[in-house]
Amino acid sequence: MIVEIHPSSPGLSAGQPLAGVDCKSLTEHQDQRGSFTEVFQQYWSTCLTPTQWSLVRSEPNVFRGMHLHQRHDEYFCLIEGHCLVGLYDARPDSPTRNQWALYELFGTDLKAIVFPRGLLHGWYFFTPSVHLQAVSESFVDYGHDDNHGCRWDDPDLGITWGITDPILSDRANSFPPLRHLLADLANAAPSS
Ligand SMILES: Cc1cn([C@H]2C[C@H](O)[C@@H](COP(=O)(O)OP(=O)(O)O[C@H]3O[C@H](C)C(=O)[C@H](O)[C@H]3O)O2)c(=O)[nH]c1=O
Numbered sequence: 398m399i400v401e402i403h404p405s406s407p408g409l410s411a412g413q414p415l416a417g418v419d420c421k422s423l424t425e426h427q428d429q430r431g432s433f434t435e436v437f438q439q440y441w442s443t444c445l446t447p448t449q450w451s452l453v454r455s456e457p458n459v460f461r462g463m464h465l466h467q468r469h470d471e472y473f474c475l476i477e478g479h480c481l482v483g484l485y486d487a488r489p490d491s492p493t494r495n496q497w498a499l500y501e502l503f504g505t506d507l508k509a510i511v512f513p514r515g516l517l518h519g520w521y522f523f524t525p526s527v528h529l530q531a532v533s534e535s536f537v538d539y540g541h542d543d544n545h546g547c548r549w550d551d552p553d554l555g556i557t558w559g560i561t562d563p564i565l566s567d568r569a570n571s572f573p574p575l576r577h578l579l580a581d582l583a584n585a586a587p588s589s
Pocket residue numbers: 451461462463464465518519520530536566
């Protein structure tokens with residue numbers, strides 16, 4: 398596992414490697430025509446079996462998240478631009494429970510991050526950016542009942558984003574604090 402912050406961003410901290418998270422460097426094959434890069438292979442040993450791929454464009458200073466899904470695993474690959482990917486481990490049975498990790502990504506240095514269900518996740522874009530996202534359960538199936546969230550700037554997350562006033566969706570603007578989300582999930586969990 399790799400947790401990376403680029404040396405050009407000394408104010409940021411990388412956090413801790415989280416159990417089950419992969420950050421894979423991709424190989425860009427360049428020639429006189431341009432380049433060719435494999436962005437996903439089924440034989441890579443990640444947690445993800447994708448059922449939906451999406452392409453997302455983001456404006457500068459946009460923050461998407463923090464979201465949490467209990468049923469599906471996820472993939473993120475920045476194609477163009479510069480962004481941060483933050484993860485917080487909310488899995489009750491995880492060895493890295495309540496820890497976080499921050500990745501700084503550049504479209505000029507392609508990497509794919511794959512992470513399992515149960516991790517809060519969010520992405521912040523410094524510049525106009527394009528990324529690929531894949532999930533193991535389609536939006537039409539998970540959208541209504543497995544699309545949880547909490548405030549991106551909740552101090553209890555501990556994530557050192559280094560940003561102050563990002564552009565959020567209306568929904569993300571009204572997300573609850575982390576402790577409320579965790580209490581709701583615990584109350585909804587089937588008792589053993
Ligand atoms: C996720 C999704 C969205 N949409 C539509 C629904 C809205 O009209 C629009 C924007 O959706 P949303 O505001 O949910 O997008 P994000 O806030 O960027 O959410 C995404 O980024 C965060 C960090 C996540 O974890 C979500 O799961 C993820 O997909 O696209 C679709 O048509 N299909 C989809 O799969």
